[in-house]
Amino acid sequence: MKRDLAQLTEREFDLVIIGGGIYGAAATWEAALQGLRVALIEREDFGSKTSSNSLKIIHGGLRYIQHLDYKRMRESIRERRVLMKLAPHLVHPLPCIMPTYGHLGKGPEVMRVALLLNDLVGWDRNRIDDPQKILPNGKVLSREECERLLPGVRRENLTGGALWYDCQVYNSERLLLAYLHSASAMGAVLANYVSAEGLIFRGNRVVGVQARDRLADVPLQIRARLAINAAGPWVNRVFQWLRPHQQRPPVQWSWAMNLVTKKIVSGFAVGATGRHKVWQDGRLVDKSRKVFFIAPWRDYSLVGTIHEPYYGDPSDFRIREREIARFIEEINGAYPGAELKREDVKFFYGGLLPMDRPDPKSGEVVLTKHYKLIDHSQADSVDGMISVVGVKYTTARDVGRKTVRLAARKLDRPFHEIDVESQRLFGGEIPRFQEFWQQIHDDLRNQLPDAAIDQLAYNYGSEYGRILALGKENPEWLRPFPGTGVLPAEVVHAVREEMAQRLIDVVWRRTELGSAGLPSDDVLNQVAELMARELDWSPEKVAEEIEHTKAHYRPAD
Numbered sequence: 001m002k003r004d005l006a007q008l009t010e011r012e013f014d015l016v017i018i019g020g021g022i023y024g025a026a027a028t029w030e031a032a033l034q035g036l037r038v039a040l041i042e043r044e045d046f047g048s049k050t051s052s053n054s055l056k057i058i059h060g061g062l063r064y065i066q067h068l069d070y071k072r073m074r075e076s077i078r079e080r081r082v083l084m085k086l087a088p089h090l091v092h093p094l095p096c097i098m099p100t101y102g103h104l105g106k107g108p109e110v111m112r113v114a115l116l117l118n119d120l121v122g123w124d125r126n127r128i129d130d131p132q133k134i135l136p137n138g139k140v141l142s143r144e145e146c147e148r149l150l151p152g153v154r155r156e157n158l159t160g161g162a163l164w165y166d167c168q169v170y171n172s173e174r175l176l177l178a179y180l181h182s183a184s185a186m187g188a189v190l191a192n193y194v195s196a197e198g199l200i201f202r203g204n205r206v207v208g209v210q211a212r213d214r215l216a217d218v219p220l221q222i223r224a225r226l227a228i229n230a231a232g233p234w235v236n237r238v239f240q241w242l243r244p245h246q247q248r249p250p251v252q253w254s255w256a257m258n259l260v261t262k263k264i265v266s267g268f269a270v271g272a273t274g275r276h277k278v279w280q281d282g283r284l285v286d287k288s289r290k291v292f293f294i295a296p297w298r299d300y301s302l303v304g305t306i307h308e309p310y311y312g313d314p315s316d317f318r319i320r321e322r323e324i325a326r327f328i329e330e331i332n333g334a335y336p337g338a339e340l341k342r343e344d345v346k347f348f349y350g351g352l353l354p355m356d357r358p359d360p361k362s363g364e365v366v367l368t369k370h371y372k373l374i375d376h377s378q379a380d381s382v383d384g385m386i387s388v389v390g391v392k393y394t395t396a397r398d399v400g401r402k403t404v405r406l407a408a409r410k411l412d413r414p415f416h417e418i419d420v421e422s423q424r425l426f427g428g429e430i431p432r433f434q435e436f437w438q439q440i441h442d443d444l445r446n447q448l449p450d451a452a453i454d455q456l457a458y459n460y461g462s463e464y465g466r467i468l469a470l471g472k473e474n475p476e477w478l479r480p481f482p483g484t485g486v487l488p489a490e491v492v493h494a495v496r497e498e499m500a501q502r503l504i505d506v507v508w509r510r511t512e513l514g515s516a517g518l519p520s521d522d523v524l525n526q527v528a529e530l531m532a533r534e535l536d537w538s539p540e541k542v543a544e545e546i547e548h549t550k551a552h553y554r555p556a557d
């Protein structure tokens with residue numbers, strides 16, 4: 001995967017995709033599978049916006065039962081299984097418990113029926129030849145079992161718990177990269193730090209994108225028969241190029257936040273019900289019941305998610321310190337055993353999600369439930385352009401397929417019904433994960449510490465040999481950075497093979513170094529120095545990159 005901008009301009013593509021979040025990445029892979037000539041441009045780094053802010057849950061859709069939305073459940077259940085097959089190193093089962101209170105509404109009796117329905121609708125969820133990926137039936141737990149498994153649970157009026165199984169992505173940034181690696185291997189042309197700045201028209205038809213290489217500040221013209229707008233929270237800006245006179249943005253947004261905290265739960269994720277305070281213009285307007293999700297993740301917990309309307313420019317969005325403080329208070333109310341303090345919060349993620357509207361009474365965000373796929377020949381009488389607005393990380397691959405199917409139709413090209421479950425992404429050639437994990441530990445035990453072997457297995461899967469191979473060039477690169485399992489070879493690989501351009505790209509999105517908080521100064525300096533040697537950075541640039549990286553871990557005031 002090389003950043004070669006000459007390739008972007010020297011030929012005409014079938015498709016140019018604007019936006020390298022999970023929706024753009026998955027669509028690029030689907031297009032490459034179809035044999036289309038596809039280019040993807042990302043204004044910043046791949047996956048650096050909403051897609052690196054996810055709670056990392058691959059939802060099977062239990063919550064859709066309350067709306068009897070079986071179609072969405074089936075889609076989600078299928079995608080959960082597909083993702084476990086495509087990337088068995090990255091997507092793993094996650095047992096989840098929803099404590100029940102009282103006997104009405106979401107009491108144990110109702111949950112028993114919901115779990116049964118969930119298993120029935122997901123009858124084929126275990127069509128997978130890997131015992132580690134089996135998702136057992138759900139069951140209702142007694143109050144005692146629930147207290148034993150979740151010692152921190154709120155006990156007042158507790159009547160038991162509902163146990164079911166979903167999945168979690170070990171590293172959502174690397175799943176996105178896996179799509180890109182695989183697409184690139186099939187001929188897709190990819191570039192980060194290239195922004196779309198306008199469209200090229202011939203009459204009423206889009207025939208390409210005016211772009212800019214943001215590193216060299218050079219304009220580029222990318223010619224393509226069709227453009228796909230997958231710009232996430234910036235889709236409205238691309239719409240404006242088609243509809244310069246439109247006043248009201250067609251897609252509305254809400255902001256959402258997760259925290260990475262000290263370990264609160266072990267072995268099980270918990271859906272803890274508490275009160276969420278809704279604020280408008282500094283005034284408390286409502287206190288609604290809300291389920292917070294606390295998931296075990298590596299040596300930490302991931303806690304999410306609160307949503308509030310957002311009307312500003314997406315580029316200005318920042319999490320503020322007072323929002324973190326409020327969130328901590330609400331989590332402690334919902335799950336008293338958390339006993340969270342500010343210093344227990346290692347990192348915070350925030351991003352924007354499409355909303356239908358704020359609820360007129362409570363002010364609560366009503367999130368958009370379904371993805372949108374817009375053919376602008378119908379919506380705006382402009383041909384050669386499709387927009388896609390996603391609502392979940394979980395279903396991005398399926399929506400990518402639908403986007404490419406529409407694109408193929410518009411390009412008058414055949415769309416092949418490919419059996420996606422027989423495909424594997426970069427690193428995913430692993431028939432059985434547990435056996436693979438054991439094998440890699442057996443093979444590398446005398447060479448690397450356990451933490452390093454583990455993270456090679458989970459992050460790179462069957463491609464871990466690429467990292468080890470760099471040890472031949474410099475054996476020091478196989479000695480982990482102090483206090484981590486991350487190898488300097490991963491940094492070199494990220495720069496040479498994964499287009500990492502900035503320190504934050506490596507620290508947050510290529511390696512595990514900073515995905516759960518700011519690494520130590522010593523580690524940051526070592527990584528920056530290594531990148532400086534690879535990318536020929538000056539001492540000033542090194543200092544600038546370190547400061548730029550640290551700023552990502554500071555909330556706004």
Ligand SMILES: Cc1cc2nc3c(=O)[nH]c(=O)nc-3n(C[C@H](O)[C@H](O)[C@H](O)COP(=O)(O)OP(=O)(O)OC[C@H]3O[C@@H](n4cnc5c(N)ncnc54)[C@H](O)[C@@H]3O)c2cc1C
Binds near residue numbers: 349390
């Ligand atoms: C806090 C939070 C928690 C979540 N948790 C979950 C979860 O647990 N499970 C789940 O399934 N989903 C979850 N989601 C939803 C999921 O993360 C999003 O639906 C998904 O990441 C959206 O991806 P995207 O590609 O549409 O957007 P993005 O990731 O934002 O990608 C759009 C990209 O387009 C680029 N771009 C914009 N303009 C231009 C331009 N002019 N030129 C080039 N590039 C451009 C941007 O830089 C950006 O990288 C969560 C979301 C949030 C915010």
